[in-house]
Structures are given as C-alpha cells and as structure tokens.
Amino acid sequence: MELLKRYIPVLFLLALVVAFQLVTHFTETTYYLTQLTMSAYYSIVVIGLCVLMGYGGQISLGHAGFFAIGGYLAGALTTHNLISLKHHALVSFLDKLGLLVTSSDLYGGELLTVEPWAACITAVLSAGIIGLAIGGPVLKLKGHYLAMATLGFGIIIFRIALASAYFGEADGISGVPAFMLLPGIEVSGGFGARVLNYYIAWGVLIVGIILLLNLIHSRVGRALRSIHGAEEAANAMGINTARYKLYIFVLSAVFAALAGVLVTHYNGGIGPSEAGVMKSVRYVAIVAVGGMANIWGALIMGIVLNFLSLRGVFGSYDDAVFGIILIAIMLFAPQGILQINPWQQIKSRLSLLSPKSGEEATD
Amino acid sequence: MTPELFIQYLFAGITYGIIYAIVAIGFNIIYNTTGIINFAQGEFVMLGGMIAITMNAFMPIPLAIGLAVLITMIVGALIEMVFIRWLVNPSVLRMIIITIGISILAREVALHIWGESVRALPYFIGNEVTSVSILGARISPQVLWVIGVCSLMVAGLSLFFKFTSLGREMRACAANRRAATLCGINTKNMVTLSFILSAGIGAVAGCVMSPITYSDYEMGPSLAIKGFTVAILGGLGNSLAAVTAGLLLGIIEAFSVSVLPLAFQDAIATSILLIILFIRPHGLFGSSEAASLKEF
Numbered sequence: 270m271e272l273l274k275r276y277i278p279v280l281f282l283l284a285l286v287v288a289f290q291l292v293t294h295f296t297e298t299t300y301y302l303t304q305l306t307m308s309a310y311y312s313i314v315v316i317g318l319c320v321l322m323g324y325g326g327q328i329s330l331g332h333a334g335f336f337a338i339g340g341y342l343a344g345a346l347t348t349h350n351l352i353s354l355k356h357h358a359l360v361s362f363l364d365k366l367g368l369l370v371t372s373s374d375l376y377g378g379e380l381l382t383v384e385p386w387a388a389c390i391t392a393v394l395s396a397g398i399i400g401l402a403i404g405g406p407v408l409k410l411k412g413h414y415l416a417m418a419t420l421g422f423g424i425i426i427f428r429i430a431l432a433s434a435y436f437g438e439a440d441g442i443s444g445v446p447a448f449m450l451l452p453g454i455e456v457s458g459g460f461g462a463r464v465l466n467y468y469i470a471w472g473v474l475i476v477g478i479i480l481l482l483n484l485i486h487s488r489v490g491r492a493l494r495s496i497h498g499a500e501e502a503a504n505a506m507g508i509n510t511a512r513y514k515l516y517i518f519v520l521s522a523v524f525a526a527l528a529g530v531l532v533t534h535y536n537g538g539i540g541p542s543e544a545g546v547m548k549s550v551r552y553v554a555i556v557a558v559g560g561m562a563n564i565w566g567a568l569i570m571g572i573v574l575n576f577l578s579l580r581g582v583f584g585s586y587d588d589a590v591f592g593i594i595l596i597a598i599m600l601f602a603p604q605g606i607l608q609i610n611p612w613q614q615i616k617s618r619l620s621l622l623s624p625k626s627g628e629e630a631t632d
Numbered sequence: 633m634t635p636e637l638f639i640q641y642l643f644a645g646i647t648y649g650i651i652y653a654i655v656a657i658g659f660n661i662i663y664n665t666t667g668i669i670n671f672a673q674g675e676f677v678m679l680g681g682m683i684a685i686t687m688n689a690f691m692p693i694p695l696a697i698g699l700a701v702l703i704t705m706i707v708g709a710l711i712e713m714v715f716i717r718w719l720v721n722p723s724v725l726r727m728i729i730i731t732i733g734i735s736i737l738a739r740e741v742a743l744h745i746w747g748e749s750v751r752a753l754p755y756f757i758g759n760e761v762t763s764v765s766i767l768g769a770r771i772s773p774q775v776l777w778v779i780g781v782c783s784l785m786v787a788g789l790s791l792f793f794k795f796t797s798l799g800r801e802m803r804a805c806a807a808n809r810r811a812a813t814l815c816g817i818n819t820k821n822m823v824t825l826s827f828i829l830s831a832g833i834g835a836v837a838g839c840v841m842s843p844i845t846y847s848d849y850e851m852g853p854s855l856a857i858k859g860f861t862v863a864i865l866g867g868l869g870n871s872l873a874a875v876t877a878g879l880l881l882g883i884i885e886a887f888s889v890s891v892l893p894l895a896f897q898d899a900i901a902t903s904i905l906l907i908i909l910f911i912r913p914h915g916l917f918g919s920s921e922a923a924s925l926k927e928f
Contacts, residue, residue: 328725330732406910412724413669417860418909421902424857428902432895546853550732557729585744592736599730600715603723 275482278565279475286471290464302467304579305572309470310532312571313477315555316564317524320481322553323562324490325517326497327408328416330549331423332525335396337544339526340533341430342392344442346383347534349435355381363387372446385448389530396526397519404518408511420546427544441540448534456534466535473531474568477524481564484520493517497562547588554595560604633890639769641886647775647844649882650782651677654837655859656866656874657789658830664806664869665819665826668727672711672735673834673859674852675742680704680835681847682742685751693756701835707738708831712824735852742849753842760843774843781840785833786875793871802826806869854898861905867915877916 293299318332351369354360360381363369368387372380383391407418430436437443447457455462456469484490492513495503504510533539542548555574559566574594577583583590633641655673662670684693684700691699715730722730755762755774763770793799804812805822813819838847845851862881866873881901888900908915 326725328728403906406906410909410913413728414864414909414913416728417669417857417864418906421857421905421909424854424902425899425906428896428899432893432899547736550736553729553732586740588736589740592733592740595729595733596715596737599726599733600719603726 275486276479279479279482282478283475286468286475290467294464299463302463304576306463306467306470306535307532307579308572308575309467309474310528310535311552311575312568313474313528313531314525314552315559315567315571316474316477316481317521318552319556319559319561319564319567320485320493321517321521322556323560323564323567324485324493324497325514326493326500327514327518328553329419329518329521330416330546330553331419331421331426332521332552333544333546333548334423334426335400335522335525336529336532336548337426337430337539337541338396338399339392339529340539340543341436341442341529342395343385343388343448343530344445344533344539345436346388346391347385347446347448348382348442348444351381351383352379382446385446385534389448389527392530393523393526396529397523400519400522401515404515404522408514408518420549423544423546423549427541427546430544431541439541441538441543442533443538445533445537445539448531456531458535458537470531470535473527478564478568485564489513489516494562547591550595551591554591554598557603558594558598636768639767640771641890642883643766643769643771643775645883645886646879647778647841647882648885649879650779650875651837651841651845651855651878652858652862652881653875653878654782654785654833655855656862656878657786657871658834659859659863660869660871660874661802661826661830661833663863665802665823666716667724668716668731669860670827670830671728671731671856672738672852673830674854674856675735675738676704676708676831676834677838677841677855678742678847678849678852679707679738679831680838681753681842681851682746682751682838682849683835684839685753685842685847686746688753693753696753697836697839700839701832704835704838705828705832708827709824711831712827716823716827717820735856739849739852746849748849750846750848751842752846753839755843756840772844774840778840778844782837785836786871789829789833789871798825857898857905858901861901861908864905864908864913865916867917870915870917873915873917 289305290302293301314332314336318329321327321329351360355364360369363383364381368384369381370384372382403422407415407422410418430441431439447455447459449455450469454465454469456466458466485493492503492508492510495506495508496510496513500510529539529543532543555570556567558574559568559570574591578587578590655677658673658676659669662668662673680700683703684696687696687699690696711734715734716727719726755772756777757773760772763772764776765771793803801812801817802822802825804815804817805819809819812822858881862874862878865877865881866875881904884904885897885900888897892900
C-alpha cells in the first residue's frame with residue numbers, strides 16, 4: 270500500500286504526459302512539444318539538485334557546471350574529428366573496440382568521431398568523478414563558504430569552456446550528431462522526431478524521479494534528512510554524514526551531466542551560456558520555489574518556469590523574473606509556494622494522490 | 633622580465649588589488665554587523681560607475697561622482713530596509729538566496745537602463761595616453777588616483793571605526809549584537825548604516841576605476857567573487873588583512889598574464905578561492921579557533 274501510494278503520482282504524471290501529447294496532436298500545436306522536451310531535460314537537473322538542497326541541506330551554485338561538463342564532453346567527443354590521428358595507437362585501439370564511428374561531412378570528407386554512447390558514458394562518468402573530487406573538500410564547508418565554493422567551481426568551468434579552443438570558445442560546439450539510444454530511437458532535433466524525443470525526454474525524467482523517490486524513502490533518504498535537521502546529532506547517532514553528503518552530491522552531478530548530454534544531442538550543440546552562473550542560480554530558484562524538500566514541487570516548477578522561459582514569455586526580462594521569484598519566495602514563503610494556504614487546501618484534498626510531502630517539507 | 637616591465641606589472645597588480653580590497657572591505661562591513669555575505673556587493677561598484685558616467689553628461693566629474701556615490705548609498709539603504717530589516721532570524725541559506733536575487737535584479741535593472749554597451753568615465757587628469765614615469769615604467773595618472781583614493785578610504789574607515797562614537801557602536805554590534813542592544817545601541821540602524829557604508833565605498837571604487845577598467849552592467853559578479861576571495865584570504869571580518877590579501881591577489885593576477893592566456897585570469901582568482909576555502913577557510917591571517925566559533 271505504502272509502495273502504491275508512492276507510485277500513484279508517477280502513474281498520474283505518465284498519463285498526463287501522454288494526454289498532453291495527444292492534445293497537441295489533435296489541436297495541431299505540436300510545436301509546444303519542443304519546449305516541453307527541453308523543460309523535461311532541465312528538470313532532470315532540478316530534481317537532482319532538489320534532493321541535494323532539500324533533503325541533504327547543501328546548496329550548490331555550480332550545477333550548471335556539471336550540466337556543461339556533460340554537454341561539452343559529449344559534444345566535443347562526438348564532433349571532434351580524429352581522422353588525422355587515425356594511426357595513433359590510442360585512436361586505433363579505440364577504433365578496434367568499436368568506440369569510434371566513421372561518417373562523412375557535407376563535402377564528402379571522412380570523419381572519425383567517438384560513438385555517442387561511449388561519449389555519453391565518458392561525459393557522465395567524468396562529471397561523477399569531478400563531483401567526487403571536488404565534493405570531498407567542498408562539502409566540508411557550510412553556508413556562505415559552501416555557496417561561494419560551488420559558485421567558484423561553476424565559474425571555473427564557464428571560463429574553461431569560454432577559453433579553450435577544444436570547446437569552441439565563445440561559439441560553443443555545433444553540429445553534434447544524433448544519439449542513437451536503440452536502433453530506431455535517437456535523440457535528435459529533427460522535425461519528424463519531435464514526438465519521439467518528447468517521449469524520450471519524459472521517459473528519462475520519470476525514471477529519474479522513480480529513482481530519487483525510492484532513494485528518499487530509503488535508509489539514505491532518512492540519513493540525509495537527519496543531516497539537514499542537525500548534522501552533529503546525525504553524526505552522534507553514527508551516521509557517516511560526510512559520506513552521505515558526498516554520495517548525494519555526486520548523484521546530483523551525474524543527473525545534471527546526463528541532462529547536459531541529452532540536451533546537447535537534442536539541440537545539436539551547446540554554448541557557454543549553458544555553463545553560466547545565471548543558469549546555476551536558475552536551478553536553485555526553481556528548487557526554492559518548489560519548496561526545497563519536495564521533488565514534485567521542484568518538478569512542477571521546473572516544467573512550468575522552463576516552459577514559459579523557453580517560450581519567451583518573459584522576453585528580455587527573463588533573468589529578472591527569476592531574480593524576483595528568488596527574492597519573493599525567500600522573503601514571503603521560504604517553504605515554497607506550494608505550501609501557501611490556498612494550495613495547502615487543494616493539496617490536502619489531493620493527499621491521496623501525492624506523497625506525504627507536507628511531512629517531509631522542512632526549510 | 634626587465635625591471636621596467638616588472639614595475640609595470642606591479643602597478644597593474646596594486647591597482648586591481650586595492651579595488652578588490654575595497655570590495656572585500658564592503659563584504660566585511662556588512663558581514664560584521666549582520667553575519668550576512670552580501671552577494672550583491674559587486675553591483676554597488678557597478679552602480680557607482682554607471683551612474684557617475686550618466687551624470688557626467690550634465691555636470692563636471694567631481695559633482696557627478698559625488699551624486700553617484702550618494703545615489704548608490706541610498707540604494708544600499710533601500711535594499712537593507714526593503715529586504716533585510718524585517719526578517720526575523722533568517723537562515724543563512726535564505727539570506728544567500730535573497731542577496732543573490734538582489735544582485736540579479738540590480739544587474740537586470742542596469743541592463744535595461746544602460747544596455748549592454750561598455751562605458752567609461754573620462755580620465756580625471758589628461759587622457760588615456762598621458763603617463764608619468766616611475767622608476768622607468770610608464771604609469772597612467774589614473775592608476776595613482778585609484779591607489780590614492782582607495783588608500784584614503786581604507787585609512788578613513790580605520791579611523792572611523794576606531795575613533796568615532798558611531799564607528800565604535802558598529803563594532804560593538806559586530807562583537808555581540810545582544811550586548812550592544814542592551815547598551816542602548818539601535819542595532820537595526822547599525823545594519824542599515826553598514827549597507828550604506830559599503831554601498832558608498834563600492835561606488836567610490838567603481839567611479840575611480842571606471843576610466844581604466846571600464847564599466848558595464850555585468851561587471852559585478854566577477855568583482856564580487858574576487859572581493860570575496862580577498863575577504864576570505866584575509867580572514868572574514870578583518871579589513872586591514874583584506875588590504876594585504878587584495879594586493880596579493882591583484883599582483884598574482886597581474887603577473888599571471890605573462891604566463892597564462894588572459895582568458896584564464898578569472899579562473900585564477902577562483903582557483904585561489906577554492907584552494908583557500910579547502911585548506912585555510914579561516915584565512916591566511918586568521919586563527920582557526922576563532923573561525924570555528926563563528927556562524928557561516
């Protein structure tokens with residue numbers, strides 16, 4: 270029963286996703302699917318960060334950095350032509366392992382690039398390893414120091430992306446090929462592939478949500494909440510707080526990197542703005558609006574705000590809107606807007622449909 | 633490296649270093665009275681410079697700068713009164729997010745007022761090619777202005793905190809807020825004052841540096857992160873150490889240009905920040921025992 274209660278919202282979401290696709294199909298507004306696909310990918314970053322911030326109580330202002338590590342590595346590996354290095358020992362070794370693909374460019378020139386699956390795994394693993402490496406020292410810090418250290422990490426990634434020729438400097442990387450997940454199923458921005466990609470994105474997102482829901486209802490989740498509540502007390506109870514914090518930091522980094530990889534293949538490219546500080550702040554803003562320790566809140570806000578932003582509803586006030594949202598939420602409703610009264614009532618009526626978020630929500 | 637080139641780099645380093653020190657002191661003043669790191673500190677520098685540039689179209693430079701500093705101070709006071717003053721025991725996470733929001737807002741307002749273009753105040757004396765010769769190196773008089781004005785501000789602030797009654801009240805508030813309240817000090821007003829003060833010194837720095845470094849709407853964050861690096865390097869809350877730390881960072885950055893591409897300059901300061909945070913979060917000159925008692 271407990272388990273069923275946890276998954277009912279997931280099924281509900283699944284139904285909603287299918288229903289929306291059908292609606293856009295019959296009203297011939299399928300162009301909305303493009304932004305919804307992107308929103309779903311960005312929401313993968315958001316839900317990962319939500320668990321880190323809301324449950325672990327650790328702020329990160331550097332998650333755009335992990336997103337960029339994933340996106341840039343996948344982009345660079347799948348577009349960088351290795352043909353001139355063909356006889357290099359390492360390159361021919363990789364080729365023998367089947368990790369490289371040969372194709373031809375617009376002018377018939379031969380291209381030798383890394384296979385997207387191999388690139389994806391490399392990118393996500395790299396983000397995980399970098400997260401592990403910096404997570405150790407970073408998570409010893411608290412409050413302002415933690416915020417600044419993660420912000421600093423984000424800035425370094427942004428600068429590296431902007432300054433290295435390998436990552437295309439200010440132009441970023443373009444011409445990233447499609448990512449064939451399975452034969453016939455590929456992540457690409459093609460016009461005809463819109464519906465398919467919508468389902469891929471939401472599929473990945475939903476798998477991510479299920480993973481995190483299970484996590485926060487497990488031993489790890491309880492340990493994290495105890496860390497957020499009182500780290501010293503958790504330590505005294507024998508919880509290895511450092512290890513749990515690191516674990517969740519790396520997990521959220523991997524989520525962000527995976528989103529980066531998929532967005533890069535979907536858009537066919539990535540630019541330095543994806544690594545910018547403003548992007549990291551935006552993810553934090555969405556988690557804050559959603560109510561910190563509330564995956565569903567973060568998800569709803571992630572979809573709604575990203576969708577509106579991508580549709581260009583906010584125009585040139587895009588960043589300003591996120592700034593205002595941040596301030597307003599933190600001033601008036603630090604528990605997230607889903608916790609404000611009128612919502613509370615709707616929520617309690619729908620309590621059967623939602624996990625016990627009222628109980629879980631802490632600051 | 634020839635001795636002339638060395639001195640040239642040294643002066644460039646000192647110029648930037650002292651600006652970082654001013655930003656760091658701005659952080660320290662607010663941190664001391666409130667325990668908040670004001671992430672919008674860099675925006676005060678930006679506002680000072682940009683307002684002075686606009687005002688300069690209608691009036692001579694000294695007046696424009698005076699007015700710009702005044703307006704920025706008012707903005708600082710308003711920020712404190714609107715966003716900070718009425719919060720009861722806000723958590724650190726909440727304050728971080730609020731000040732980040734303020735910095736975004738300030739930047740966006742600036743973007744809509746002034747656009748993306750890079751502007752500059754005219755040189756106070758002469759123009760961009762005027763230079764004085766110091767030990768064989770050619771130094772722009774504006775560099776001397778920056779160093780002079782910023783040094784004066786540092787000295788003035790030290791005197792203010794040491795010898796005036798208001799300065800002592802602010803220090804009392806920093807040492808122990810409750811005790812200060814019991815002594816009849818209005819700590820809320822001291823917090824407002826600390827915002828006014830750090831907005832003011834930020835704006836002055838923004839004006840004197842504008843002719844050399846230029847001003848644009850998005851100069852704030854990178855200055856803030858460097859100022860924060862310096863504040864940490866010197867030990868949070870310790871303003872005199874911040875000057876030493878600022879000069880150190882400025883000089884390291886200036887000399888790094890001779891070995892690394894310019895594009896990596898920002899990454900250097902940030903790397904130093906990370907290293908310091910990892911190894912000595914209480915700063916080069918602070919004591920670890922004192923730091924462990926503070927609330928971050």
